Amino acid sequence: MKTLQELEEIRKRTLETMNLRKESEGTRIVVGMATCGIAAGARPVLLKIMEEVEKRNLSGVTVAQTGCIGLCQLEPIVEVYKPGQEKVTYVKMTPEAAARVVAEHIVNDQVVLEQTVGRFQV
């Protein structure tokens, strides 16, 4: 170890991977992963979200799962909690839609309206 810059680089790089271990106030993306969600294809959605978050190097974003919220016919369901904003619930998600949500909602703060639960009401 010869310079402080070198140290700082390792610090930043590793800290990104450890952010998860503290209670963050950041954005949470929650994927419904009960039996109904998994059967409807929640896993590829979850994997896509993780891939997009990683690719874009988004810090302060956690990806978590949750159980069944009771809207099984609309699974896969993804909920986005941004600090200070109302929760947004996306339904009938696909990997493609998940990529859009990350790009438009998480990064650019534009809710992907046509995927939200409001548009799918029976």
Add this chain to the structure above:
Amino acid sequence: MEFYRSHVLVCHGTGCTSSDSPGIKKRLEEVIAQKGLEKEVQVVMTGCFGLCAMGPVVIVYPEGSFYSRVTVDDVDEIVEEHLLKGRIVKRLLYKEAVEEDETIKSLEKVEFYRKQKRVALRNCGVINPENIEEYIALDGYMALGKVLTEMQPIDVVNTIKESGLRGRGGAGFPTGVKWSFAMGGEGQKYVLCNADEGDPGAFMDRSVLEGDPYCLIEAMTICGYATGATEGYIYVRAEYPVAVDRLQKAIAACNEKGFLGKNIFNSGFDFNIQIRLGAGAFVCGEETALMTSIEGNRGEPRPRPPFPAVKGLFGKPTTENNVETFANVPQIILNGAEWFSGMGTEKAKGTKVFALGGKINNTGLVEIPMGVTLREIVEEIGGGIPGGKKFKAAQTGGPSGGCIPAKYLDTPMDYDNLIAIGTMVGSGGLIVMDEDTCMVDIAKFFLEFTVDESCGKCTPCRIGTKRLYEILEKITNGEGTLEDLDKLEELSTYIKENSLCGLGQSAPNPVLSTYKHFKDEYIAHVVEKRCPAGVCKSLLSYEIIADKCKGCTACARVCPVGAISGSPKNVHVIDKSKCIKCGACMARCKFGAIIKK
């Protein structure tokens, strides 16, 4: 760098390791691989979380679910339910960590952690102790970088002085002052870390070594720069195999990354660290005996002066500190002396780690600002005494310390306050005793330890402690006289005043302090031939109350020596000459017919 959506932290402190946390980690990895989650979920081994009573502990992030007393058999359910489906396994959650509405409390709000302030233990249970990059991520080596690039040795020493940090190993000597003694002059000097944690019940140093070994290495390097030493030794007991292994790995990692070795941070400063294993002698925790042992000789103390700062290891100036003391140093450098001196009391700054043990619900490690009262530690952090029993006393400072009786429960814990009531902070062992503890027996227990551990070099300690032990034995056997009590006091004072090193000088403390605070118990043993707590076997007898005995024969069948006689449906009798006072009959009797006197 991989992105994981979930981190599973598995405690690998000694407590959890002995209840098979490595098996849990292995099974987690297997099941996670079976489910194809290995790219999403990372399993991380960490140091001690502190709440050893609830071990093995597994924490899953981002939810922060605190699973306690996990077994290998629980792993499949955790993976299937929590990691795959996102359903928290409620039955395994530590119940204090769940809100009434069943949501998860943040750990800082849990009673056990709420009053704690983690400085020395700040990385324990947070980082993987075998991954130096995780240490760096949490500001590791920033302090050394700052010291080597921006500060002069005298600035470092002054910062430590101003912070008010005092030795955490027992004596409480101001650390900055100690460092300043070794400054100046030419030639070889040494930095020594005393990791020979020998007090029964104390394990905070082990936790730092196991959970955050880099912190110690960084602090020793800083001390080396400040005092002009280029060689460091860590003297650690061989009974800490996990700690030794992690230290070795950490030193290797530091050498590889250039945090140890030549020209660190391009400053021209060189520093190396070696490990020396102690063979388990308590006296080697005494600084001069420790140095003698490193030199390859039998671990015996030598008279001071000359003090180690003048003539220490191999006859060279040496700065020696204990593990917990060192663990505070990088934080002081990074956050400043004022930050540190803002915690604690007027004469004792910062925090202190206590190893909470004995009759207490939350056995484990707690780090609290100096000045927190014993009541807060026992009743709030420690969760009270099991079985609703009454608090009787707490032993601090192990075999060198004394007891704190209930009337001092509200004493703020710091060096001077504890000395004033006849005990000491010591290395931080805190053994809680309830009403069922006999104080004479406790004094005998600690004295037996020092008799065993006396190195034999000086007579007051070698022979004096043995004679003292014999008097206590006489008293607990019911053969003591009032004259013995006077002798006990006189001999204790003599040993304290005439022993060569700290071991002997402090050995009578448990006797003197229990005698001071619980004189009535000593007198009951001697005059009434009675042990008020019902512990000393020679003074006990078991009897069957004829009115209550139903003649069920249960006691006679459980008695290991056949001391109980009687036929079915008739009153039974205990033959006191045969009875070994094991208490098995009393535990077995359903009618409460057997009493202990």
